[in-house]
Amino acid sequence: MSDLEAAFxxxxxxxxxxxxxxxxxxxxxxxxxxxxxxxxxxELGLPFSEPIAEGPTIQGSVVRALEAGVTPEVYLxxxxxxxxxxxxxxxxxxxxxxxxxxxxxxESFVARAAEVGISGFVIPDLPAEEAGPLRAACDEHGLxxxxxVAPTTAxxxxxxxxxxxxxxxxxxxxxxVTGAKADVSDxxxxxxxxxxxYDIPKAVGFGVSSGDQARHxxxxxxxxxxxxxxxxxxxxxxxDADGDDVPDRLEAMARELSEGVTAGAEDMAKPEGQ
Amino acid sequence: MxxxxxxxxxxxxxxxxxxxxxxxxxxxxxxxxxxxxxxxxLEDAYERYVLGxxxxxxxxxxxxxxxxxxxxxxxxxxDRLSDRFGTEVYLKRExxxxxxxxxxxxxxxxxxLAKYMGKERVVAETGAGQxxxxxxxxxxxxxxxxxxxxxxxxIQRQRPNVFRMRLNGSEVNPVSAGRGTLKEAINETMRDWxxxxxxxxxxxxxxxxxxxxxxxxxxxxxxISEEAREQVQEQAGRLPDSVxxxxxxxxxxxxxxxxxxxxxxxxxxxxxxxxxxxxxxxDAGVAPNSASLSTGSDGVLHGARTKLLxxxxxxxxxxxxxxxxxxxxxxxxxxxxxxxxxxxxxxxxDDDAALEAFHLLSQEEGIIPALESAHAVAFxxxxxxxxxxxxxxxxxxxxxxxLESVIExxxxxxxxxxxxxxxxxxxxx
Numbered sequence: 001m002s003d004l005e006a007a008f009x010x011x012x013x014x015x016x017x018x019x020x021x022x023x024x025x026x027x028x029x030x031x032x033x034x035x036x037x038x039x040x041x042x043e044l045g046l047p048f049s050e051p052i053a054e055g056p057t058i059q060g061s062v063v064r065a066l067e068a069g070v071t072p073e074v075y076l077x078x079x080x081x082x083x084x085x086x087x088x089x090x091x092x093x094x095x096x097x098x099x100x101x102x103x104x105x106x107e108s109f110v111a112r113a114a115e116v117g118i119s120g121f122v123i124p125d126l127p128a129e130e131a132g133p134l135r136a137a138c139d140e141h142g143l144x145x146x147x148x149v150a151p152t153t154a155x156x157x158x159x160x161x162x163x164x165x166x167x168x169x170x171x172x173x174x175x176x177v178t179g180a181k182a183d184v185s186d187x188x189x190x191x192x193x194x195x196x197x198y199d200i201p202k203a204v205g206f207g208v209s210s211g212d213q214a215r216h217x218x219x220x221x222x223x224x225x226x227x228x229x230x231x232x233x234x235x236x237x238x239x240d241a242d243g244d245d246v247p248d249r250l251e252a253m254a255r256e257l258s259e260g261v262t263a264g265a266e267d268m269a270k271p272e273g274q
Numbered sequence: 275m276x277x278x279x280x281x282x283x284x285x286x287x288x289x290x291x292x293x294x295x296x297x298x299x300x301x302x303x304x305x306x307x308x309x310x311x312x313x314x315x316l317e318d319a320y321e322r323y324v325l326g327x328x329x330x331x332x333x334x335x336x337x338x339x340x341x342x343x344x345x346x347x348x349x350x351x352x353d354r355l356s357d358r359f360g361t362e363v364y365l366k367r368e369x370x371x372x373x374x375x376x377x378x379x380x381x382x383x384x385x386x387l388a389k390y391m392g393k394e395r396v397v398a399e400t401g402a403g404q405x406x407x408x409x410x411x412x413x414x415x416x417x418x419x420x421x422x423x424x425x426x427x428x429i430q431r432q433r434p435n436v437f438r439m440r441l442n443g444s445e446v447n448p449v450s451a452g453r454g455t456l457k458e459a460i461n462e463t464m465r466d467w468x469x470x471x472x473x474x475x476x477x478x479x480x481x482x483x484x485x486x487x488x489x490x491x492x493x494x495x496x497x498i499s500e501e502a503r504e505q506v507q508e509q510a511g512r513l514p515d516s517v518x519x520x521x522x523x524x525x526x527x528x529x530x531x532x533x534x535x536x537x538x539x540x541x542x543x544x545x546x547x548x549x550x551x552x553x554x555x556x557d558a559g560v561a562p563n564s565a566s567l568s569t570g571s572d573g574v575l576h577g578a579r580t581k582l583l584x585x586x587x588x589x590x591x592x593x594x595x596x597x598x599x600x601x602x603x604x605x606x607x608x609x610x611x612x613x614x615x616x617x618x619x620x621x622x623x624d625d626d627a628a629l630e631a632f633h634l635l636s637q638e639e640g641i642i643p644a645l646e647s648a649h650a651v652a653f654x655x656x657x658x659x660x661x662x663x664x665x666x667x668x669x670x671x672x673x674x675x676x677l678e679s680v681i682e683x684x685x686x687x688x689x690x691x692x693x694x695x696x697x698x699x700x701x702x703x
Contacts, residue, residue: 048588048589049559049589049590049591050457050461050575050576050590051461052305052306052461052464052465052468052576053306053465053468055465059451063451066589071587072587072588073587093574094304094574095573095574095575095582095584095588095590096587096588096589098573098574098588099573099584099586099587099588100587100588104572124306124307125304125305125306125574125577126304127303127304127305127306127307127310129302129303129310130302130303130304147307148306148307148308149307150306150307150308150310150311151308152307152308152310152311152312152471152472153307153308153310153311154311157310157311161307172307172308175308175468175469175470175471175472176308176465176468176469177465177468177469
């Protein structure tokens, strides 16, 4: 069992932040705050100029991180220097992996990621059909490759994706792009039911923004909840000012979400009728 | 593959995975998972309706191209350019297609296909506005709701086209991210598609994007070379020695080249926008050109592996051209492959030369070309010795949409052949 899979022994809270928004050093403080608040896995974004799967919130975060000078090398150094005891997943787009080290393939990036302690990847623009070279490189270096299952995924494609995926399955809660929403989509339960038969942790992301939502998602059968935009909103609204309280706000939000996940797990554990 | 070949299938050739949708090492389907079923549904529809003529799709498409689109367009001998270049010059007049550009060939094909697929809505991106205009016209013609995404900078440069889209009943959504040009408009359209994928078709505007778009758009556009090849043999009694077409994303390029690719004696020149310089400013994240075939490197953008303008980390840089229709940091994967295999020669001309050629064609032949097409004419003007004895230059569109840009850009320069703009100051502009 990989570190990543082990992190889902109990239902897990998985926060996302883009490294470098608004600066690498602030990200370090933010990440530590999220861990204090109960993060079980960290999804850390490596910014790419064309984030086509992201909504306005994370798109803005990516632009700020690029403006702060975050390159793949800066990102990898940052992860290497991170002092946290939860697994780190790198979330980015394929071209950055493809270009790294002039290797004409993703292997050099994966090798370096393994060295700095990254546990796995989520690559939104890499469907199963194109993932052969990256899957092979991840296998070679002992990293997980997490695939996103969309509400539109079904049939043989779903089977193939589950076969290729390791660590956890990223279950997309709704169609569209990333972004915080006030409600839990009906598509979430349907999507979870679709993958329930597979023996791999399932983490739900896209649109989760409150502890209450996290609780309902775990009650619906998820093994984890991924939250990005609701946290990035805090960075965007309150960050980059002298003496700001963003770490405190992030920690509080993380605690709410983490407690929601735990409460959902406890509800699931209760005997029927109580 | 042309629309004449209903059964022949020439899937990706020598690829890593040896599967459909690749051209050598280029192409593929690099899109978010939510879009994959739509891409596969489109692939299936393309094979059935476009390649298989199921339900008479191709017959209807050809009829509408003729009756609504005004095809075939003429292949016109350009007498004065022929004298000037010392070679026989024929112009393929795509500027005479309804709407003023080759873009309608593809837009009509895709909107019709969306109807056959039962989609309720289409979205499109546009740079110069010609693709948006063509899609809006096709959507009005076929009664399909349409929304178009367009960069704010391009909206400023191309106001007449924005108005034309609105006249045809389409929504135009401004995109202000980045430099507000085509690359950003494509990102935003992909986001819309990912959100509404179940009832929406994305009418992509060039031979770019995930499979089957590059092959499908080329198939719709290959009517250009299908006609030109027949016309030139009829009128000149022979094949040309060369075909010249401008290249941004590459749809008119592939359309003009496709039927000549098998004719080894015909040289194919893809003329890119050299902008103000071929250098890339990595610190600023800007390439002052759009010459991805000439200067780009392999990468993955907007669903395909192709040649891109990017920095050493793999972030895509902002491109530039005086012609907003060429202002794109990538290019179609098939064109990249044809360049790699030495079948197509990539060349480029700068903004100044394109503007001079805009005035040249206007004065010498009475044809006001799109700034995109002016790039093709500029190459022919600068290198007549490479054209052979008979050349076909694709005039991909007409220049009405570019007049405001041309007035502004001409005033900034000392162009040898530009008309005086004094008349404006004399009337107290």
